Amino acid sequence: MVNQIKRENFSGKLGIIAAAAGSAIGLGNIWKFPYITGVYGGSAFILVYLFCIALIGIPVMLSEFIVGRNAQKNAVGSFKKIAPGTPWFFTGFIGVIAAYVILSFYGIVAGWTLQYVFLAITNQFSGLTPDQIGGNFGAFISKPGLPIFWQVIFMAVTASVVIGGVKKGIERFSKILMPILLVIIIILVFRSVTLKGASKGLEFLLKPDFSKLTVPAILSALGHAFFSLSLGMGTMITYGSYIKKDENLGQTAIQVTIADTLIALLAGFAIFPAVFAFGIEPSAGPGLVFVTLPNVFNQMPFGAFFALLFFVLLAVAALTSSISILECVVAYTDEELGWDRKKSTVVVALTITILGAILSQGNGILSSLKIPFLIGGKFEMMNIFDWFITLSDQMLPVGGLLIALFVGWGMKQQMVKDEVTSNGKFSFRLYPIFNVLVKVVAPAAIALVFLSSIFGWFK
Numbered sequence: 001m002v003n004q005i006k007r008e009n010f011s012g013k014l015g016i017i018a019a020a021a022g023s024a025i026g027l028g029n030i031w032k033f034p035y036i037t038g039v040y041g042g043s044a045f046i047l048v049y050l051f052c053i054a055l056i057g058i059p060v061m062l063s064e065f066i067v068g069r070n071a072q073k074n075a076v077g078s079f080k081k082i083a084p085g086t087p088w089f090f091t092g093f094i095g096v097i098a099a100y101v102i103l104s105f106y107g108i109v110a111g112w113t114l115q116y117v118f119l120a121i122t123n124q125f126s127g128l129t130p131d132q133i134g135g136n137f138g139a140f141i142s143k144p145g146l147p148i149f150w151q152v153i154f155m156a157v158t159a160s161v162v163i164g165g166v167k168k169g170i171e172r173f174s175k176i177l178m179p180i181l182l183v184i185i186i187i188l189v190f191r192s193v194t195l196k197g198a199s200k201g202l203e204f205l206l207k208p209d210f211s212k213l214t215v216p217a218i219l220s221a222l223g224h225a226f227f228s229l230s231l232g233m234g235t236m237i238t239y240g241s242y243i244k245k246d247e248n249l250g251q252t253a254i255q256v257t258i259a260d261t262l263i264a265l266l267a268g269f270a271i272f273p274a275v276f277a278f279g280i281e282p283s284a285g286p287g288l289v290f291v292t293l294p295n296v297f298n299q300m301p302f303g304a305f306f307a308l309l310f311f312v313l314l315a316v317a318a319l320t321s322s323i324s325i326l327e328c329v330v331a332y333t334d335e336e337l338g339w340d341r342k343k344s345t346v347v348v349a350l351t352i353t354i355l356g357a358i359l360s361q362g363n364g365i366l367s368s369l370k371i372p373f374l375i376g377g378k379f380e381m382m383n384i385f386d387w388f389i390t391l392s393d394q395m396l397p398v399g400g401l402l403i404a405l406f407v408g409w410g411m412k413q414q415m416v417k418d419e420v421t422s423n424g425k426f427s428f429r430l431y432p433i434f435n436v437l438v439k440v441v442a443p444a445a446i447a448l449v450f451l452s453s454i455f456g457w458f459k
């Protein structure tokens, strides 16, 4: 039986922004954005990223909001309602599966942040050499039990917020957690840019060096735009369905995007000036925040305190994102399969946790188990943890591509305009540009990125 209970809404503008920005701002901003910026050489990469956000990110986010709010349903149900009897619902289906997969490893990495909060509280970085810090990180993630212990705690907190529902759970917690996140990151930026020798880091972020701008850098910028804005898997369709009919969707999409981008940039300003000030290599890759930064904090006055602030920041950012990912799946099982919210949340969170716990063994006891993945034009052998991360990296652009095509070609354009203008209440002067972007530009760019990353074109 389909659940007939009246749908909940976000109470107002602030609630929407807090929840949607909470979804967008996550490990992607504070962990991934700084390290790929480091790997691809700094500010030129940032410029390309901003370009992708503006031209593709905002239109796709607005598309997701349009679909969700119009249909007032979950990611799959929305397509079924707007385009009944067509295969479009498959788009939402890919999204729900992507959400499931992403949360399985997102919960593991979020668990790492809790372990690092613990290490910071108990002051366990101090006195260690850089090699020891690196070794400890490797040893920790390859342990069979400890990462799961933290993952279970993290997933339990996530589930308890989602069980509370849209207003009392998601909105309430986002409104508390997002300001905390902003305050912490501003303190960290202030500390970092006032360190002696910080100016080299500022230069790295502000002075573009286009010689470093390779095609893989551009591809990675677009891929990251999707991940960072939580696009391509129906999260923003689901959140869009909780936005009241008289809210301005276009403005909301722009504000959420600005908030997300601002926090990613602030994370860069919190990290790189400090990294350069202490003469540490900026291109450390995924270990940047778990290995490089503890080294940086070790050399800083009151470093233990700043380490604690930083890892709390990371955990908070991860929490508001994982809430949205879980909600995307729960809204589906609740409305389409007719389970109630409590049963949905418990079953979904539990099975995701089990999947994640198995995947995390890919970093340890199952590390010799390798599965091939077609990427970069060849089959690369990966452990199960990396395999699933790579899978989701590919799924989001596919989802985003289909959503853009749906809004551009699959929906009646009058319906699109009425939704964005709230039936004439707001203006939508940029409609002609939006229309070209979702019909042609975004699908073409995404398809190019997707195919070239799979088949390894333009290396």
Ligand code: PFF
Residues within 6 Å of the ligand: 023, 024, 025, 026, 027, 028, 029, 102, 226, 227, 228, 229, 230, 231, 233, 234, 235, 236, 321, 322, 324, 325
């Ligand atoms: N945007 C989140 C981040 O930057 O960490 C991750 C994410 C959340 C991706 C929700 C996708 C999603 F639907």
